[in-house]
Amino acid sequence: MKDVELKMLERAKALLESGEVARVIGWKKGEFIYDPAPASFETVDELKDFVYNWFCGANLSKYLIQASKKEGKTAVFLKPCDTYSFNQLVKEHRVKRENIHVIAVECLGKFDVAKIKAQGVSSIVDVEVQNKEVKVKSFGGETVLNKPEILLTKCETCQKTHQVKDEEIILHDRPERDVNRFAEVEKLEAMTPDERFAFWREQLQKCIRCNACRNVCPACSCVKCVFDNPASGIAAKANDDKFEEQLFHIIRAFHVAGRCTDCGECSRVCPQNIPLHLLNRKFIKDIDGLYGEYQAGETDEGKTPLTSYTENDIEPTDAVNGEAK
Amino acid sequence: MLKIAKERLNELYAKISESMGLFIPIKKGGEVNYHVWGEGKEVSLETLKTVKSPKNMFFPQTENMMKFKTEGKNIEILEAGIRKQGDELKPFVAFGVKACDYKAIEVLDKVFLAEPVDTFYQARRNATTIVTLACSKPEESCFCGVFGIDATNPQGDVSTWLDEKYLYWQANTEKGETLTSLASELFEKGGETEVEAQKTSTKAVLAQLPFANLDLSRFKPENLNELFDDTRWEEMSEACLGCGTCTFVCPTCQCFDIRDFKTNDGVIRYRCWDSCMYSDFTLMAHGNSRTTQMQRFRQRFMHKLVYYPSQNDGLYSCVGCGRCVNKCPQNLNIVKVIKTLGGKKND
Numbered sequence: 001m002k003d004v005e006l007k008m009l010e011r012a013k014a015l016l017e018s019g020e021v022a023r024v025i026g027w028k029k030g031e032f033i034y035d036p037a038p039a040s041f042e043t044v045d046e047l048k049d050f051v052y053n054w055f056c057g058a059n060l061s062k063y064l065i066q067a068s069k070k071e072g073k074t075a076v077f078l079k080p081c082d083t084y085s086f087n088q089l090v091k092e093h094r095v096k097r098e099n100i101h102v103i104a105v106e107c108l109g110k111f112d113v114a115k116i117k118a119q120g121v122s123s124i125v126d127v128e129v130q131n132k133e134v135k136v137k138s139f140g141g142e143t144v145l146n147k148p149e150i151l152l153t154k155c156e157t158c159q160k161t162h163q164v165k166d167e168e169i170i171l172h173d174r175p176e177r178d179v180n181r182f183a184e185v186e187k188l189e190a191m192t193p194d195e196r197f198a199f200w201r202e203q204l205q206k207c208i209r210c211n212a213c214r215n216v217c218p219a220c221s222c223v224k225c226v227f228d229n230p231a232s233g234i235a236a237k238a239n240d241d242k243f244e245e246q247l248f249h250i251i252r253a254f255h256v257a258g259r260c261t262d263c264g265e266c267s268r269v270c271p272q273n274i275p276l277h278l279l280n281r282k283f284i285k286d287i288d289g290l291y292g293e294y295q296a297g298e299t300d301e302g303k304t305p306l307t308s309y310t311e312n313d314i315e316p317t318d319a320v321n322g323e324a325k
Numbered sequence: 326m327l328k329i330a331k332e333r334l335n336e337l338y339a340k341i342s343e344s345m346g347l348f349i350p351i352k353k354g355g356e357v358n359y360h361v362w363g364e365g366k367e368v369s370l371e372t373l374k375t376v377k378s379p380k381n382m383f384f385p386q387t388e389n390m391m392k393f394k395t396e397g398k399n400i401e402i403l404e405a406g407i408r409k410q411g412d413e414l415k416p417f418v419a420f421g422v423k424a425c426d427y428k429a430i431e432v433l434d435k436v437f438l439a440e441p442v443d444t445f446y447q448a449r450r451n452a453t454t455i456v457t458l459a460c461s462k463p464e465e466s467c468f469c470g471v472f473g474i475d476a477t478n479p480q481g482d483v484s485t486w487l488d489e490k491y492l493y494w495q496a497n498t499e500k501g502e503t504l505t506s507l508a509s510e511l512f513e514k515g516g517e518t519e520v521e522a523q524k525t526s527t528k529a530v531l532a533q534l535p536f537a538n539l540d541l542s543r544f545k546p547e548n549l550n551e552l553f554d555d556t557r558w559e560e561m562s563e564a565c566l567g568c569g570t571c572t573f574v575c576p577t578c579q580c581f582d583i584r585d586f587k588t589n590d591g592v593i594r595y596r597c598w599d600s601c602m603y604s605d606f607t608l609m610a611h612g613n614s615r616t617t618q619m620q621r622f623r624q625r626f627m628h629k630l631v632y633y634p635s636q637n638d639g640l641y642s643c644v645g646c647g648r649c650v651n652k653c654p655q656n657l658n659i660v661k662v663i664k665t666l667g668g669k670k671n672d
């Protein structure tokens with residue numbers, strides 16, 4: 001990982017020095033190894049805080065909405081999953097493609113510090129990864145953990161590949177994986193409606209309506225969200241059990257249906273660890289079943305199943321009667 | 326000092342619940358938060374930080390204030406005051422409150438109990454008996470010590486300490502004594518030595534924590550303008566999503582909004598937590614006073630470290646619980662602000 005970071009740093013420097021770009025968006029060191037924050041770097045000097053490590057899970061694409069409006073070009077480091085969000089934002093005319101220089105960077109999965117802590121390891125100083133083994137160095141000594149167990153949920157089933165690259169920095173191959181990202185959705189589908197309702201109630205009851213899921217979501221790019229409009233008669237921040245449990249998340253899932261790239265940021269940021277991605281994945285699975293396989297963000301143009309009509313489209317009644325299985 | 330064997334704690338909870346409500350950290354849907362105890366609930370006193378802080382008990386995230394009908398110029402008040410009277414005013418126990426969260430209640434008291442008193446908050450505060458719990462396994466995001474809080478010796482109506490075998494119990498106030506007397510048959514005497522030993526070993530851990538020596542020296546009222554104008558707020562806030570997670574998990578954040586909700590039979594006036602991180606925070610007829618996320622971000626941290634203390638004899642309104650450190654989706658937090666702006670010792 002260090003070698004990848006060095007290469008990235010080298011490119012960032014070169015791009016800034018030559019004046020090809022006005023800023024580089026990447027990650028900035030935090031207080032620990034595990035708390036880097038998204039940041040933009042405008043000078044070579046600022047790059048002293050640049051970092052790329054196992055904890056750079058944040059998706060940088062959404063920051064490009066603002067960055068692409070600024071003067072001068074912006075270079076950005078995008079992981080495979082982030083490039084789908086990027087394409088989707090370009091497709092929706094939210095990001096000006098010509099103002100962005102995409103550097104596709106290697107990603108072998110990112111870690112969830114909460115999962116490491118849950119295994120009893122705190123005060124983490126460094127991690128060393130060898131295939132499926134992760135040596136976590138902490139004040140308490142060294143612990144060997146199993147990589148798949150400490151990956152961010154979004155990385156557990158990720159099979160995404162870079163869809164956009166103006167250049168790339170990939171030094172190590174990612175091992176082929178064969179995972180079914182719909183396995184959890186299938187479990188939910190197998191439940192009775194009552195069980196499923198109980199599952200979601202228990203999960204959504206935890207919601208504190210911080211709106212982190214919405215604010216981080218690249219598909220939630222409305223300039224003003226309806227829930228933020230005081231004139232709409234509803235308030236984004238009012239936490240009412242019934243509303244969260246039955247409406248807010250469902251409305252949001254519907255609104256991003258067909259546009260959600262399954263980047264998994266919503267679940268990553270939720271302070272209450274609500275598995276929001278399962279709602280979106282259910283929609284993705286249904287769209288695949290009803291209209292043929294479709295992956296949002298694979299390209300930055302073309303028609304999408306939910307926004308175009310063909311004569312062969314399934315009838316709504318058949319769709320609700322479960323033809324989608 | 327008294328003690329009660331861990332395996333008898335359920336009996337204690339049951340006993341308390343006979344006459345009072347019991348709010349205690351309970352695991353539900355995989356996360357630990359304060360919930361009302363009941364038989365079969367998964368209590369987790371060991372959890373260091375509940376996701377939501379205990380402030381929820383006195384200052385619920387959403388509560389109805391009144392219900393009324395209007396007809397022409399007439400207003401008919403249908404309901405006013407705390408919802409579900411009686412029910413919610415039944416005395417209750419807040420059990421397992423950590424030292425930082427207990428200090429946070431003092432911060433809230435200064436806001437809600439100052440004139441004009443917030444009667445909703447006051448009613449709940451008066452109805453509560455607080456049982457605090459000392460920390461024995463602080464973690465790296467904790468920095469309560471910086472604010473003069475002793476995690477090993479929390480106050481409250483009753484102070485407790487937990488080890489592998491026992492919960493040690495010491496009543497500090499009349500309310501605390503009354504609570505103890507409800508279940509006196511469950512307690513035995515003793516525990517002083519164990520508690521002292523635990524305090525010593527925890528203190529050693531606390532002194533080693535990475536944030537134990539944060540320097541707050543620059544956060545003084547006389548530096549207000551200088552801190553406000555610091556150019557580094559831009560870079561500190563640039564990744565901020567404006568999500569408000571930090572404010573909603575914070576035990577001392579106290580802002581709320583009051584709104585009306587039209588129903589078929591009348592208007593419900595409710596209040597709900599608000600966040601200075603939001604674009605519609607303190608929205609006025611002329612528009613918004615803070616138009617950029619940088620300004621909103623700055624407000625949150627200036628309030629904690631400068632504005633509040635300048636109005637409350639130097640008391641900071643951060644208690645170092647570290648929740649915002651753990652929960653900010655983009656890893657921004659008050660520690661980074663303190664390190665950037667706080668003082669020389671931070672370098």
Ligand code: SF4
Nearest residue numbers: 207208210211213270
């Ligand atoms: S991030 Fe989680 S807690 Fe916050 S609004 Fe979304 S679902 Fe609710």
Ligand code: SF4
Nearest residue numbers: 217260262263264266
């Ligand atoms: S809904 Fe969740 S997974 Fe889908 S694009 Fe938004 S943040 Fe990503």
Ligand code: SF4
Nearest residue numbers: 565566568569571653
């Ligand atoms: S500081 Fe972090 S938690 Fe707070 S609003 Fe900004 S992104 Fe959200």
Ligand code: SF4
Nearest residue numbers: 575643644646647649
């Ligand atoms: S500002 Fe952060 S650390 Fe301070 S009390 Fe609030 S949540 Fe805790």
